[in-house]
Amino acid sequence: MTERQQPESPASGFPVPGAPVPGTLGPLEVSARFTATFGQEPDGVWTAPGRVNLIGEHTDYNEGFVLPFAINRTAAVAVTLRGDSTARLLSSYGDQAVVTVDLSTLSHDTMQGWTAYPLGVVWVLRQMGVAIGGFDLFLHSTVPTGAGLSSSAAIECAVASAFNDLSGAGLTANELVLVGQRAENEVVGAPTGILDQSASLLSTEGHAVFLDCRTQESKLVPLDLAAEDLLVLVVDTKVTHAHATGGYAARRASCELGAEVLGVHALRDVAEADLPEAAGLLDPETFRRVRHIVTEDQRVLDTVAVLAGAGPSAIGTLLTASHASMRDDFEISCPELDLAVDTALANGALGARMTGGGFGGSAIALVPAAEEAKVRDGVVRAFAKAGFAAPDIFAVSPAEGARRVL
Structure with missing residues (x-):
């Protein structure tokens, strides 16, 4: 998401948040499943990754900066064009029943459940x-859902890439980003930005995507974790996004109020040096929300600069400061996320923070490879002691963006 850092839509229906991630199917296996279902080989297979937002949370809709990277968990689609107006769709989730839709009657009413993502793109x-x-x-997707890793954008970008190729439309990656965003906004009903789709479509292996959400300009930033014997551990707390509570909408409204009172178009236009004056103009809660956005934008810029100089081993303090800001100023963390961050740091992580929209989802920890087992074990034990559900913990690395694989 994002820009999108909003919780994934609870009405998506694909798949049920908290459902176990299915086993990975390679391109040939995806093709074989297609053939077994539809009786012919697909025209091709396309994949697109989920993403981790390394730093830059809720800065997206404030026209600020974000720094996501694509992860090595993907959505894959096999597609064959037909000679009529019928669409038949099957996912590897749920009851595995084929959904049939007449495209001549395609409307919001006929795009429901998990099919809203691929049909929305179409x-x-x-x-x-x-x-x-x-x-x-x-x-077929291996991107966990409800975990703040953009499973929906992965689907949208895989489908958009497939039909861009099959139709010969010739749309650029940036244009496909906006296709995915529009599908989210107008079909799924999630008012998201461009972060998720940008990460999924623009990433390359070993790099993060530095994205200016005001201009849609982006550049690749080296993030070679393996070269420094580092990895990023994702701790999926299994606490699904509490979208229905209105927390996300309330934060966005606070940011809009702050910008209005301060007389700027967006909080992107407020500098850290302006914060003392802002404190005198805003109520305490709105000021805390504004302070998070302003300092988070600066942390993104600082992270990009540190990566270009000292490298990824030196960004840990920025990640941890980001979490403290989200916990205390933006107030979007939860006990499970705080415990994951604190425990990872206590067991050798160089830095840790929640990632995604908040109110649940995942934390990430930058960990020396030699400390991976200690961090994993520490978090699992801490969650058990606290009486929390067992987290899902897995390593991710900066991966390639959307592409045709077969």
Whole structure:
């Protein structure tokens, strides 16, 4: 998300948040599952990754800076074009029943559950004048859902890449980013930005994507963790995003109020030097929200600078400061996230923070490879002692963006 750092839509239906991640199917296996279902080989197989936001939370909709990277967990789609107006879709989740839709009657009412993601992308492309007729599609994803890792954007970007190739539309990666965002906004109903889709489409292996959410300008920043014997551990707390509580909307409203009172277009235009004056103009809660955004934007810029100089082993304090700001000023953490961060730091992590929209989801920890087992074991023990559900802990590395794989 993002820009999007909002919780994933609870109405998505793909898959149920908290559901176990299925076993990985390689491109040939995805193709074989397609063939077994639809009776012919697919025209191709495309994949797109989920993402971790290394730093820069809730800065997106304030027209600020973010620094995500694609992870080595992906959504894969196998697609074959048909000669009629029928779309048949199957996912590897749920009851594995084929969903059939007449594209001539495609509307918000016919795009429901998990199909809202692929059909939403098709609907947007057709609205843009891209000629897409009937098709068969099989979807498989290993991006955990409800964990703040952008499982929905991975689906959208894989589908957008597939139909961009199959239709010969020739859309650029930046244009496909906006296709995915529009599908989220207008079909799924999640008012997200461009962070997630940008990470999924623009990433390359061993790099993060430094994104200016005001201009959509981006550049790749080296993030070669392996060269320094580092890894990023994701701690999925299994606490799903509490979207229905309105916490995300309230934070966004506070930011908009802060910008209005301070007389700026967006909080991107407020500098750290302006904060003392802002404290006298804003109520205490709104000021704390503003302070997080302003300092978080600066932390993104500082992280990019440190990566270019000292390298990834030196960014830990920035990650940890980001978590403290989200916990204390933006107030979007939760006991499970705080425990994951504190325990990881106590067991050898160089830095740790919650990632994603907050109110649940995942924390990330920058960990020397030699300390991985200690950090994992420490977090598992701490969660058990606190009576929390067992977390899912796994390592991720900066991966390649969306592409055709078969």
